[in-house]
Amino acid sequence: MSITISRALILAALVICGSMTPISWSQTNDNSTAAPTTAANNTETAKLPASDLKPASSDEGQLATVKNARIPSYAKVYFAPMAGGFENYIIAGLRNKKVPLVVVVDRTKAEYEISGVSESEKAGWAKMLFIGSQNSNEQASIKIADLKTGAVIFGYSVHKTNSVRGRQSAGEACAKHIKQIVLE
Amino acid sequence: MSHKIRFVSLLALLMATTVSMSQAKEKNAPPSQKIAKGSKVFIAPIADGYETYLKDAIASKKVPVEVVANREQADYEITGTAESQKAGAAKKIIMGNWHSREEASITLSNIKSGEVVWAYSVHEESSTHGKRSSAESCAKHLKEAIEKE
Numbered sequence: 369m370s371i372t373i374s375r376a377l378i379l380a381a382l383v384i385c386g387s388m389t390p391i392s393w394s395q396t397n398d399n400s401t402a403a404p405t406t407a408a409n410n411t412e413t414a415k416l417p418a419s420d421l422k423p424a425s426s427d428e429g430q431l432a433t434v435k436n437a438r439i440p441s442y443a444k445v446y447f448a449p450m451a452g453g454f455e456n457y458i459i460a461g462l463r464n465k466k467v468p469l470v471v472v473v474d475r476t477k478a479e480y481e482i483s484g485v486s487e488s489e490k491a492g493w494a495k496m497l498f499i500g501s502q503n504s505n506e507q508a509s510i511k512i513a514d515l516k517t518g519a520v521i522f523g524y525s526v527h528k529t530n531s532v533r534g535r536q537s538a539g540e541a542c543a544k545h546i547k548q549i550v551l552e
Numbered sequence: 553m554s555h556k557i558r559f560v561s562l563l564a565l566l567m568a569t570t571v572s573m574s575q576a577k578e579k580n581a582p583p584s585q586k587i588a589k590g591s592k593v594f595i596a597p598i599a600d601g602y603e604t605y606l607k608d609a610i611a612s613k614k615v616p617v618e619v620v621a622n623r624e625q626a627d628y629e630i631t632g633t634a635e636s637q638k639a640g641a642a643k644k645i646i647m648g649n650w651h652s653r654e655e656a657s658i659t660l661s662n663i664k665s666g667e668v669v670w671a672y673s674v675h676e677e678s679s680t681h682g683k684r685s686s687a688e689s690c691a692k693h694l695k696e697a698i699e700k701e
Contacts, residue, residue, distance in 0.1 A: 497646050
């Protein structure tokens with residue numbers, strides 16, 4: 369009888385402990401373990417179809433997250449090379465906007481991957497003559513994928529007409545919106 | 553007997569909670585982003601030989617780092633991108649501006665840990681000294697980052 373009670377108590381203790389465990393589990397840098405290392409939402413999002421992308425409020429550009437997915441703070445993020453080295457501008461933007469993420473140069477050490485495209489259109493003579501502006505038009509689109517599950521959890525695109533700071537502005541806009549989904 | 557069982561269960565619960573909380577704390581700890589003075593830095597090739605301007609700027613701004621030519625000897629690596637656009641006829645005639653448009657972005661990563669510890673981007677719509685200006689801007693901010701730590 370006492371053994372049954374003790375088993376029940378231990379089981380209850382384990383259940384309570386499990387419920388109190390924070391969102392992120394402990395992790396190792398190796399890829400060998402299959403333990404979930406990301407936010408619980410992210411594992412759920414892996415099974416979701418693309419139609420679950422929900423637009424979020426944004427001052428500029430289009431932003432979409434899957435079921436309000438979040439990235440834990442100081443998660444390791446890898447930037448895939450983008451056209452014209454735009455990834456460098458986003459990394460600089462992350463630092464400028466104080467986004468709590470760790471950027472790594474090795475993809476195997478990362479939990480998330482940020483990839484995308486960017487395009488810059490310099491002001492031509494007509495724009496200078498008729499509008500009197502020598503600022504460029506910038507557009508970029510990025511997505512964040514969870515490397516464990518392969519799910520795209522976040523997408524954002526920005527378009528800036530007459531960007532005063534060129535690609536720097538577009539990179540900072542991306543960083544600002546990445547910050548919105550990082551748990552602080 | 554039942555008191556003993558309860559005590560053991562509570563102890564197990566307390567230990568498990570402590571362990572899980574400490575693990576969570578470890579994961580959320582911010583990485584050390586301190587750049588030590590006198591560190592050896594390797595500058596990877598950047599478009600249009602921008603790394604040359606950067607090396608020169610690091611020397612002229614007296615940034616407390618040692619630039620090395622071999623990546624194996626370095627503690628940190630600077631990578632990045634740069635773009636320079638000369639003033640065209642339209643810019644000269646219509647805007648009356650002869651200066652070039654400069655854009656650059658660099659990142660400093662720790663070679664051992666593979667983590668990016670510092671990054672900076674610069675944009676100059678009409679740069680008086682072209683690439684030199686933007687490279688010196690990068691060097692100036694790198695120096696600030698090192699001295700701030």
